[in-house]
Amino acid sequence: MNLHRVGGLILRYTFLYTRSVPRVLEMFFWPVMDLLVWGMLTQYLQTGPYHLPAFIRFLLGGMILWDVLYRAQQATTISFLEDVWARNLMNVFVAPVRLREFFAATFCVGTLKIVVTVAVLAVLSATFYDFHLLSLGSALAPLFVNLLIMGWSVGILTTGMILRWGQASEALAWGIPFLLQPVCAAFYPVSTLPGWLQPVSLAIPATHVFEGMREVLAGQGLSPARLAWAFSLNLVYLSAASLLFRRLFHQARSKGLLAKLGTQ
Amino acid sequence: MYKALFFMHPAPVLTVSELRKEFDGVTAVDGISFQVGSGEILGLLGANGAGKSTTLQILLGLTTPTSGKVEVFGMDLNQHRVEILQRCNFSSAYTGLPANLKVWENLLVFATLYQVRQARKKIDSLLELLEIGHLRNHVTGHLSSGESTRVHLAKALLNDPALLLLDEPTASLDPDIADKVRKLLRRIQREQGISMVYTSHNMRDVEEVCDRIVFLHRGKILATGSPAEITAHFERSSLEDVFIRVAREGDQLLKP
Ligand SMILES: Nc1ncnc2c1ncn2[C@@H]1O[C@H](COP(=O)(O)OP(=O)(O)OP(=O)(O)O)[C@@H](O)[C@H]1O
Ligand SMILES: [Mg+2]
Numbered sequence: 001m002n003l004h005r006v007g008g009l010i011l012r013y014t015f016l017y018t019r020s021v022p023r024v025l026e027m028f029f030w031p032v033m034d035l036l037v038w039g040m041l042t043q044y045l046q047t048g049p050y051h052l053p054a055f056i057r058f059l060l061g062g063m064i065l066w067d068v069l070y071r072a073q074q075a076t077t078i079s080f081l082e083d084v085w086a087r088n089l090m091n092v093f094v095a096p097v098r099l100r101e102f103f104a105a106t107f108c109v110g111t112l113k114i115v116v117t118v119a120v121l122a123v124l125s126a127t128f129y130d131f132h133l134l135s136l137g138s139a140l141a142p143l144f145v146n147l148l149i150m151g152w153s154v155g156i157l158t159t160g161m162i163l164r165w166g167q168a169s170e171a172l173a174w175g176i177p178f179l180l181q182p183v184c185a186a187f188y189p190v191s192t193l194p195g196w197l198q199p200v201s202l203a204i205p206a207t208h209v210f211e212g213m214r215e216v217l218a219g220q221g222l223s224p225a226r227l228a229w230a231f232s233l234n235l236v237y238l239s240a241a242s243l244l245f246r247r248l249f250h251q252a253r254s255k256g257l258l259a260k261l262g263t264q
Numbered sequence: 265m266y267k268a269l270f271f272m273h274p275a276p277v278l279t280v281s282e283l284r285k286e287f288d289g290v291t292a293v294d295g296i297s298f299q300v301g302s303g304e305i306l307g308l309l310g311a312n313g314a315g316k317s318t319t320l321q322i323l324l325g326l327t328t329p330t331s332g333k334v335e336v337f338g339m340d341l342n343q344h345r346v347e348i349l350q351r352c353n354f355s356s357a358y359t360g361l362p363a364n365l366k367v368w369e370n371l372l373v374f375a376t377l378y379q380v381r382q383a384r385k386k387i388d389s390l391l392e393l394l395e396i397g398h399l400r401n402h403v404t405g406h407l408s409s410g411e412s413t414r415v416h417l418a419k420a421l422l423n424d425p426a427l428l429l430l431d432e433p434t435a436s437l438d439p440d441i442a443d444k445v446r447k448l449l450r451r452i453q454r455e456q457g458i459s460m461v462y463t464s465h466n467m468r469d470v471e472e473v474c475d476r477i478v479f480l481h482r483g484k485i486l487a488t489g490s491p492a493e494i495t496a497h498f499e500r501s502s503l504e505d506v507f508i509r510v511a512r513e514g515d516q517l518l519k520p
Contacts, residue, residue, distance in 0.1 A: 008376030015369045016362055087360035091419065094324045095377040096349040253328045256287060259321040263358040 001104065005097055009105030016082060017113070027117050031067050035121055038063045039129040058217045059187060060131040062210060064121050065147055066186045068114055069206055070177045072151020075110025076103070077158045077173040083262075084167065090262035099249065107152055114148070136213065139222040143209045146230040150205045153234070153241040154180070160241075160248035163257065167264075185210050205233040275338065277302050277427050277459040278323070283332035285318055285483075292318040294483035295332070300427070303457040305449070307464065307474030307491075311511045315483040316463040320429050323461065324354055336427060350378065355420035356431035357413060363405025367396075367415055370404050371422065378423035390418040394448065409436040417445070421452070428460045434469050446472050467503040479506075481514035 017023050042059050045052045083089045092102070122133040133140065158173045183197060184206040190198055201207045208230040212222050252258050276299040285293040293315045300306045308316045321327040323334060325345045334341040336348045361370045368387055375383035391397045394414045399407065407415065413436060420428060430449075434442045446469060452458055464470055470477060471491045479486045479494060487497055498506040510517065 004379050005377050008373055011376055012362070012365075012373040015365045015373065019364045019366075019369075082362070086362045087358070088362055090324075090326065090354070090356070090359045091361065091374070092377075093326060094349060094352070094354045095374065096346045097377060098346060250328075253326065256285075256292075256318065256321060256327040259317070259326045262326075263356070 001098070001100055005095075005101045006105050006108070009092075009097070009102065010108055013079065013105065013109040017109075027113055028120060031064075031117055031121055032124065034063055034067070035060070035124055039125060039131075042129060042131075055218065057129065057131045058214050060125050060129060061133065061136070061213050061217060062187045064118060064125065064133060065143065065209065065213060066181070067121065068118060068144060068147040069151045069154075071114045071117060072110055072148045073155040073158065073177050074151075074173075075113060076106045076152055076155025077162065079106040079109065080159045081162065081170065081173065084162070087263055090259060093258060093262070099246075103152075103156065106155075107148075110151075110155075111148060118144075136216050139212065139216045142222070142227055142230075143213055146205055146209050146227075146234055149234040149238055150209075153237040156238075156241040156245050160245040163252045163261065164248040166257070166261065180204065180206070183207075189214065202229075203233065205230045205237065208233070275302065276300060277304075277337060278461070279333075279335040280319075280323070281333045281335075283319070283322065283334065284330045285315075285322060285327065286330045291483050293322070293329070296478075296480070296483070296485050298478050298485065298488065300459050300461060302426075302459055303453060304475050305453055305460040305462055305473055307462050307470045307477040308480060309463070309470060309477050309507065310480035310486075311507075311514070313482075314480040316480060317431055318483075319480075320354075320431050320461065320463065323429055324352070325349065350423070351425060352427045352429065353378075353420040353423055353425040354429045354431070355413075355416045355433050357409075357416075357433065357435035358431065359416070361404050361412070361415065361419070363403070365404055366400075367391075367402050367404055367407070368400050370415070371418060374419050375422050380422050383422075386422060387418070390421055393421075394418050395444070410438055410441050413437055414441070414445070417448075424456065425458060428458050430460060430462045432464055433462070434464060434466055442466070442469070449473055467507060471503050477503075479510060481510055481518060484518060486510060486514065486517055 038059055042056050045056050046054065083092055125131040125133065136143065154176060158176055161169050161172050183193070183201050184204045185193070185201055186206070190201050190207060190211060193201055208226045212226040216222050278300040281297045283293055283296050284291070296319070298306070308319060310316055318327065322329050325341055337351060339348055341348055371387045372383055375387060380386050391400055394417060396411060396414050396418070399411055399415070404412065404415065413433065417433065434445055437445060449460065450473060453460065462474060474491060476488065476490055477494050478488050487494055489497060491503055495501065495503055495506055498509055500506045500509060
């Protein structure tokens with residue numbers, strides 16, 4: 001890993017994102033809209049005719065943490081697509097850049113963007129809906145990191161698919177996270193899922209993060225077993241995603257797709 | 265004279281041996297071998313689909329060959345891709361640069377990727393060399409195609425490459441700028457001894473810039489030689505006529 005080159009790629013994303021108003025707005029627009037909807041809903045559930053306990057605010061926690069996962073995946077895949085759209089892919093890959101340097105840069109920039117987005121969401125949700133993300137305490141950091149890692153794995157995978165099957169599979173980049181959403185128990189406990197789906201759900205790292213978050217918010221503290229599950233599953237998926245990407249990358253080079261995707 | 269020639273082309277910078285590339289069913293490159301000497305400009309010529317771009321993509325490690333070997337600076341491309349790319353560069357009329365960045369920003373990014381020392385000074389001197397100093401702070405996406413071609417060339421010269429691969433670098437240039445670019449390529453070849461592999465459909469380009477030509481037809485080498493040798497070989501008066509003859513009668517010419 002050559003840090004100079006990672007720095008060069010980071011520099012490029014810094015220019016790319018700070019030079020573009022739509023790209024900056026995109027960091028806040030959807031998350032803030034989501035927060036407004038979920039915040040209003042929890043308020044209604046708490047103070048309306050139902051008078052649900054304050055615990056219902058975990059929905060906001062679920063929403064914010066889901067956004068970490070979603071954005072980590074997007075940051076990776078969209079960074080790659082930015083080069084495809086700009087027909088810059090060939091320039092980048094004929095520079096002496098290694099794949100791991102390319103991904104390291106997208107991870108760094110993605111993490112930075114997510115931290116900013118989450119900070120804004122945390123302030124808004126605390127101010128308007130009395131939900132304090134920091135009430136997760138010391139559990140916040142490991143939960144956050146696990147969602148990042150899982151987002152990267154999914155991002156690496158969707159990037160590989162676009163490389164191999166072309167821009168037609170771009171829809172996957174947007175769609176795949178939402179395939180996971182109902183199963184990974186972001187907004188309800190795993191026990192809500194039908195029995196046959198529960199093992200599937202428990203095989204997803206994010207499920208353990210969201211369960212862990214609810215446990216912490218309910219005052220039970222984060223069990224080390226949850227964390228161990230999340231980290232181990234993440235390790236497996238990140239390795240699998242990297243291996244799969246190498247395969248897809250190899251196929252793309254053999255079929256001349258790297259050059260095609262870079263010029264069309 | 266003999267000595268001068270000898271010193272101009274000592275060890276080959278690039279050696280291509282028996283290179284083949286098949287894309288399911290289509291043979292794009294069909295067992296070609298050639299060398300490029302130090303400080304030599306080699307033109308890859310041939311009709312649409314002859315296999316020029318595929319060859320360049322293989323030389324850049326973007327596409328893997330079906331068989332055959334590529335050696336650059338005496339190293340195997342397959343095993344030393346990153347070291348080789350550090351001393352190569354590439355420019356094409358068909359690639360782009362991030363549109364919303366300013367020209368100097370795009371160049372600074374690539375200068376960092378190639379670990380260029382005193383990057384800003386280098387960028388300014390290249391912009392001057394290519395006569396686009398006034399575009400330094402322009403947004404890349406707003407440039408005309410000729411201007412952006414020259415920005416791409418600046419990018420390709422950032423790391424003082426020892427081998428420069430150019431895929432139709434003069435496509436979309438007006439005759440005046442094309443002429444300047446040709447002279448410029450000649451000048452940097454003279455002054456810095458850069459080797460180049462050059463594809464173009466502009467025969468004027470090729471006659472003026474290339475020391476030697478490899479004529480491709482359906483992925484095979486039909487003839488190799490200086491522009492004058494090639495015109496003589498095909499019994500035509502200009503490279504343009506040779507090109508037309510090869511395009512129309514290439515299949516017969518391929519037969520031994
Ligand atoms: N990725 C690919 N998959 C399948 N076939 C390909 C691919 N790339 C090139 N080809 C085929 O290989 C042949 C050579 O193409 P190539 O692009 O190398 O030609 P070229 O000499 O650069 O032509 P042009 O002058 O039009 O640029 C063509 O028949 C083309 O259709
Ligand atoms: Mg071509």
